[in-house]
Amino acid sequence: MMIDNLPYRQVGTDDLRAGGLLCVADHASNFVPEDIELGIDPALLDQHIAVDIGVEGIADRLARRHNIPAHIACVSRLVCDFHRTEDDPAVVPTESDGRLIAGNIGANIEARLERFHRPYHDALSKLISKVQPRMIVALHSFTPKMKTSDEDRPWEVSLLYNQDDRAARHAIRLFGEQGLTVGDNEPYSGKELNATMDRHAEAAGIPYCTVEIRQDQIANEAGQARWAVMLADVMGRVALEV
Secondary structure, eight states, rough: OOTTSEEEEEETTTTOTSSSEEETTTTOOOOOOTTOOSSGGGGGGSSTTTTTTTTHHHHHHHHHHHHOEEEEEOOOOTTTOTTTTTTTTGGSSETTTEEEEETTOOOOOHHHHHHHHHHHHHHHHHHHHOOOHHHHHEEEEOOOSOTTOOOOOOOEEEESSSOOHHHHHHHHHHHTTTOOOOSSSSSSTTTTOOOHHHHHHHGOOOOEEEEEEEEGGGSHHHHHHHHHHHHHHHHHHHHHHO
């Protein structure tokens, strides 16, 4: 849900010390405001097309238990996708993994950008200026199999990047040492979709890791707690290397 009509919330941002880690979760919520009708079966709001399953719980844990402040989306990606540029047609999607989002056809894109996208990114920019993070952790999750594909996705975790791969290289190695199957720019490439980190990290020269965790790993609280501990450890060690 949205608090004070804001499309984001920030956790662990009081009494910050500069130079630490910062977590960003663009797709953490499946919330749809009452005045927006997506025209879909409400059950779809609990699936990957609407939300990165498990991410909100991990981001909260990182902030509250591991001292990694978090900027967390409070609106479903089907309402407005914060991980897209403003001119990307999918910023207000009319289709996702073979599902028609009928209510978004003909939607007022500018109104969605002004209400959700711009406040989200403006607040993130201000938080980054305040925190001056040593590294940003962009947290996402992916479905084990897309509805529109027969291919399984074998990676338990993946690292995505565009031009700046210095942090991702360390993270790939460290996750591999945990015995995990680690993807390198899988299941999609950060060279094709990296909007938030392109804007807030690469453009500013800030090292970052875009971490994609397979959703069956973090579908319950036990999995989220396990991954929060592992992320805090691995990301902390990566930050010392970049």
